[in-house]
Amino acid sequence: MRLDAQLCFAVHAASRAFDSVYRVTLREAGLTYPQYLVLLVLWEHGELSVKELGQRLRLDSGTLSPLLKRMETAGWVERRRDRADERSVVVRPTEEGLGLRERVCIVPEHTVESTGMxxxxxxxxxxxxxxxxxxxxxxxxxxxxxxxxx
Amino acid sequence: MRLDAQLCFAVHAASRAFDSVYRVTLREAGLTYPQYLVLLVLWEHGELSVKELGQRLRLDSGTLSPLLKRMETAGWVERRRDRADERSVVVRPTEEGLGLRERVCIVPEHTVESTGMxxxxxxxxxxxxxxxxxxxxxxxxxxxxxxxxx
DNA sequence: CACGATTCAGTTGTGCGCAACTGAACAGCG
DNA sequence: CGCTGTTCAGTTGCGCACAACTGAATCGTG
The missing domain is CATH 1.20.5 (Single alpha-helices involved in coiled-coils or other helix-helix interfaces)
Structure with a gap:
């Protein structure tokens, strides 16, 4: 197989392997990896619009809208229209969403170990x-x- | 953000960026990237069981079964039960599937250029x-x- | 041979990711 | 002010990916 295909395949395989590790470590908290990413960003910034979240995570509204909807249903984030610009929706973590930070604080070290690097x-x-x-x-x-x- | 999260995110972002490149270059042929991977393996080996395909591509039957079904519908591969072991299903490219090899032969060089490496x-x-x-x-x-x- | 364990492909259900689109809100310009 | 084009989030449709499961075929051991 050609080198470009090998490289692309290696990237995909590593991506899915990372997913598997996070699936295990985040399982107890009930989080998926993309949801964990959203919380990481929100923990750091407090609140962000859907657009800003998308820019940081490289995701569009077609992915984020249903994802945030599930996270809102789970009680981890809140969404509200920005009164200054009614097109925009601001997302921020709830108390419960902030509390998850403690529950998953051991995740990073598990992951670092897992890389073997x-x-x-x-x-x-x-x-x-x-x-x-x-x-x-x-x-x-x-x-x-x-x-x-x- | 912690380094492990940065690394994992970088892997995911690279994976999706590769997807985008292949989406553009494979669009004309009507192939998705995973389908292209299946054909790459079949072009090299002629025919393989679903299990062997899964081992090489790191995919399970839950992913491969519907994917191969779509490829069979498109006329690119054939599936038949292995008479020596009726549990197994052998997948092989059709004439049309072999013909795709010519249509997408420019894909690799496009991809190599795209990496900038x-x-x-x-x-x-x-x-x-x-x-x-x-x-x-x-x-x-x-x-x-x-x-x-x- | 018989019977329990294992190995297969396939199905179901859930979530991610993107293209293409909708509809509402806003910005700019005449 | 009114009109046009743009910018938002959200929806729809499709495909990938995995967990958990089903059912059929096979294997292993008594």
Missing amino acids: SIAEMGELRDRLKELTDSLDAAVVRLSGTGARA | SIAEMGELRDRLKELTDSLDAAVVRLSGTGARA
Whole structure:
């Protein structure tokens, strides 16, 4: 198999392997990995609009709307229209959502152990993947941008 | 955000960025990326059981069964029970499935360009990700294996 | 041979992710 | 002010991915 396919496959496999680890460690809290990501961002920023969440997590409203709906049903976040701009919806963690922070505080160390990597290696790999992602994103714009020229 | 979350997020983002590139390049052929992976393996091996496909692609029957069903409907693969072992189902590409190989032959070079990486860098990154995946897989066995001890 | 355990593919249910679209709110410009 | 185009979140439809399960075929052991 060609190298590009191997690399892409390796990225996918690693992604799903990470999912499996988080599935196990987050199972007790009832969280999925994307929901955990949303909480990580909200714990850090307090409250964000759906758009800002999407920019940080690289997700669009088609993914976030139902995801946030489930999290609101579970009682972890609240949503309300921004009175300054009624198009926008502001998401913030509830007391229960803030409380989850304590329940899942052991998750990071489990994950670090699971990687079998040093902190330096993890940082380096993260940076390489960021560069790769940026290159791929730029390529998508080039490839589909030219084709979709109306 | 903690480093492990950053690394995991970077892997996920790269995975989805790759998806986007393949979505564009495979669009004309009507293939999705997982379907393309199945064909890559079948082009190389001629025919494989669902189990063997799953082992190579790291997918279970819950994912492969409907995926192969769609590919059979599209006329790219055939499925038949193995007469030597009626539990097993053998999958092989049809003439049309073999013909797709020519239609998507430009996909790899598009993808290589899109990564913005040298061949050596791609190989190195692939190897690092394989190690990471192996470590994570082992961790899942440890974490859930001990918990599920009946 | 018989019978319990295992190995298969397939089904069901849930959640993520994206394309394409809808409808409401807003911004800019004449 | 009114109209047009844009920016939002949300919905629909589809495909991938996995857990948990079903049912049929096979294997192993007595």
